[in-house]
Amino acid sequence: xxxxxxxxxxxxxxxxxxxxxxxxxxxxxxxxxxxxxxxxxxxxxxxxxxxxxxxxxxxxxxxxxxxxxxxxxxxxxxxxxxxxxxxxxxxxxxxxxxxxx
Amino acid sequence: xxxxxxxxxxxxxxxxxxxxxxxxxxxxxxxxxxxxxxxxxxxxxxxxxxxxxxxxxxxxxxxxxxxxxxxxxxxxxxxxxxxxxxxxxxxxxxxxxxxxxxxxxxxxxxxxxxxxxxxxxxxxxxxxxxxxxxxxxxxxxxxxxxxxxxxxxxxxxxxxxxxxxxxxxxxxxxxxxxxxxxxxxxxxxxxxxxxxxxxxxxxxxxxxxxxxxxxxxxxxxxxxxxxxxxxxxxxxxxxxxxxxxxxxxxxxxxxxxxxxxxxxxxxxxxxxxxxxxxxxxxxxxxxxxxxxxxxxxxxxxxxxxxxxxxxxxxxxxxxxxxxxxxxxxxxxxxxxxxxxxxxxxxxxxxxxxxxxxxxxxxxxxxxxxxxxxxxxxxxxxxxxxxxxxxxxxxxxxxxxxxxxxxxxxxxxxxxxxxxxxxxxxxxxxxxxxxxxxxxxxxxxxxxxxxxxx
Numbered sequence: 001x002x003x004x005x006x007x008x009x010x011x012x013x014x015x016x017x018x019x020x021x022x023x024x025x026x027x028x029x030x031x032x033x034x035x036x037x038x039x040x041x042x043x044x045x046x047x048x049x050x051x052x053x054x055x056x057x058x059x060x061x062x063x064x065x066x067x068x069x070x071x072x073x074x075x076x077x078x079x080x081x082x083x084x085x086x087x088x089x090x091x092x093x094x095x096x097x098x099x100x101x
Numbered sequence: 102x103x104x105x106x107x108x109x110x111x112x113x114x115x116x117x118x119x120x121x122x123x124x125x126x127x128x129x130x131x132x133x134x135x136x137x138x139x140x141x142x143x144x145x146x147x148x149x150x151x152x153x154x155x156x157x158x159x160x161x162x163x164x165x166x167x168x169x170x171x172x173x174x175x176x177x178x179x180x181x182x183x184x185x186x187x188x189x190x191x192x193x194x195x196x197x198x199x200x201x202x203x204x205x206x207x208x209x210x211x212x213x214x215x216x217x218x219x220x221x222x223x224x225x226x227x228x229x230x231x232x233x234x235x236x237x238x239x240x241x242x243x244x245x246x247x248x249x250x251x252x253x254x255x256x257x258x259x260x261x262x263x264x265x266x267x268x269x270x271x272x273x274x275x276x277x278x279x280x281x282x283x284x285x286x287x288x289x290x291x292x293x294x295x296x297x298x299x300x301x302x303x304x305x306x307x308x309x310x311x312x313x314x315x316x317x318x319x320x321x322x323x324x325x326x327x328x329x330x331x332x333x334x335x336x337x338x339x340x341x342x343x344x345x346x347x348x349x350x351x352x353x354x355x356x357x358x359x360x361x362x363x364x365x366x367x368x369x370x371x372x373x374x375x376x377x378x379x380x381x382x383x384x385x386x387x388x389x390x391x392x393x394x395x396x397x398x399x400x401x402x403x404x405x406x407x408x409x410x411x412x413x414x415x416x417x418x419x420x421x422x423x424x425x426x427x428x429x430x431x432x433x434x435x436x437x438x439x440x441x442x443x444x445x446x447x448x449x450x451x452x453x454x455x456x457x458x459x460x461x462x463x464x465x466x467x468x469x470x471x472x473x474x475x476x477x478x479x480x481x482x483x484x485x486x487x488x489x490x491x492x493x494x495x496x497x498x499x500x501x502x503x504x505x506x507x508x509x510x511x512x513x514x515x516x517x518x519x520x521x522x523x524x525x526x527x528x529x530x531x532x533x534x535x536x537x538x539x540x541x542x543x544x545x546x547x548x549x550x551x552x553x554x
């Protein structure tokens with residue numbers, strides 16, 4: 001029953017994903033992709049659980065390695081997306097000090 | 102915290118992901134959207150750390166500190182032109198993390214067959230995402246050739262690998278064991294399959310591959326979610342999976358090709374375009390200045406060549422000069438220009454081009470007949486009229502930006518054999534086309550110099 005319930009969640013979230021993304025303008029495709037990529041780092045939750053569960057030594061090591069990679073994905077993904085989005089400005093906001101040219 | 106309470110917090114995190122993605126759809130709210138999504142991630146992580154399942158923190162802290170440092174430094178240092186490589190690497194690290202999560206889930210006791218199957222899937226998809234992303238990174242950063250690598254029996258070999266992968270997977274699911282040789286076989290074969298799947302894809306098709314790998318990294322997280330019975334992984338992973346599929350689809354449509362066609366055939370291997378002959382009309386920066394000075398509407402059409410020449414800043418400067426001169430300036434961007442979806446937009450935004458000047462293909466085409474000058478910078482296929490007219494062209498049917506319908510077209514190109522020679526882009530010989538030869542950055546700087554002098 002558990003599996004069926006999870007499959008139900010899966011089905012609904014896929015449809016939700018389609019609905020959410022299909023309206024994004026082409027201008028923002030790159031930040032959208034890196035932002036979505038950062039979300040896929042959610043696997044860090046799984047990594048934390050397996051690294052911390054105190055199972056066999058090997059499982060802990062695998063989990064710790066997973067935590068490292070997933071953190072790269074999460075931290076890097078959100079920061080780079082934030083950096084990119086900060087560059088999208090309208091005409092009025094320009095010419096401020098600190099704006100690179 | 103009890104399991105119920107943790108799950109309530111996971112719902113909050115999922116809601117923040119959904120809101121975050123929704124707000125990413127407009128430049129005005131996108132920054133906040135990204136922050137909301139990051140907040141969701143933070144909640145999910147903190148709540149997990151408080152759960153009773155976690156008993157040992159030492160290695161977690163070390164691992165997280167290492168990962169966070171690498172991620173933060175990479176995100177700060179990366180140049181906007183290198184963004185496709187960066188996203189490929191982040192994708193790859195997400196993929197391999199899911200693989201490892203799946204693997205370590207094998208150490209849980211009492212896994213049902215269904216759970217073992219999902220563990221296997223997370224290893225398989227994670228592995229393909231990882232090695233595929235590494236190859237994509239190699240191609241994008243030109244550590245290896247960015248051309249399509251094809252050989253005769255490729256499809257047969259790939260079919261064989263996939264068959265072996267499925268076979269090993271089935272055997273493993275029937276008799277799961279931590280030391281099972283089939284487990285290692287699945288890991289190895291999925292790495293191999295990822296490499297083989299991305300090798301035959303050429304540089305210009307990279308937007309499709311990056312989108313697809315993005316989708317895979319989500320699906321891998323989703324499979325890992327099934328493997329450890331965790332809702333938030335399934336929700337977030339499938340949101341990303343769906344996002345990647347949508348982008349893949351948009352990219353394929355923008356090239357008028359099916360996904361199967363992109364994945365299984367090296368580009369241009371099938372047809373050769375009719376060579377057209379004619380005479381090009383070269384101009385120098387002074388002529389270009391005189392025409393631009395008189396123009397009342399100018400649109401720039403950038404391609405990957407602009408990124409290679411690092412010309413985005415001078416292009417923006419010329420745009421500003423033209424605007425002060427009274428011209429209406431826009432930047433027309435083809436969906437597959439560059440090496441990842443929306444790549445050109447990011448480069449121009451970095452150069453301080455206002456986002457309301459960035460125009461999509463479908464918006465510029467209906468009014469391109471009224472544009473005085475279209476300036477093509479480092480773009481080729483996306484403005485090639487052969488896509489409309491020449492049925493033998495490998496890109497026939499692909500929607501293009503119809504720059505040849507503008508009153509005048511400038512094509513900035515490094516060089517070209519002079520006089521009559523066969524090329525496959527008839528745009529170069531167009532009645533209203535003027536060729537400005539030389540490095541794109543130097544040419545534009547030259548025109549700016551004329552305006553200033």
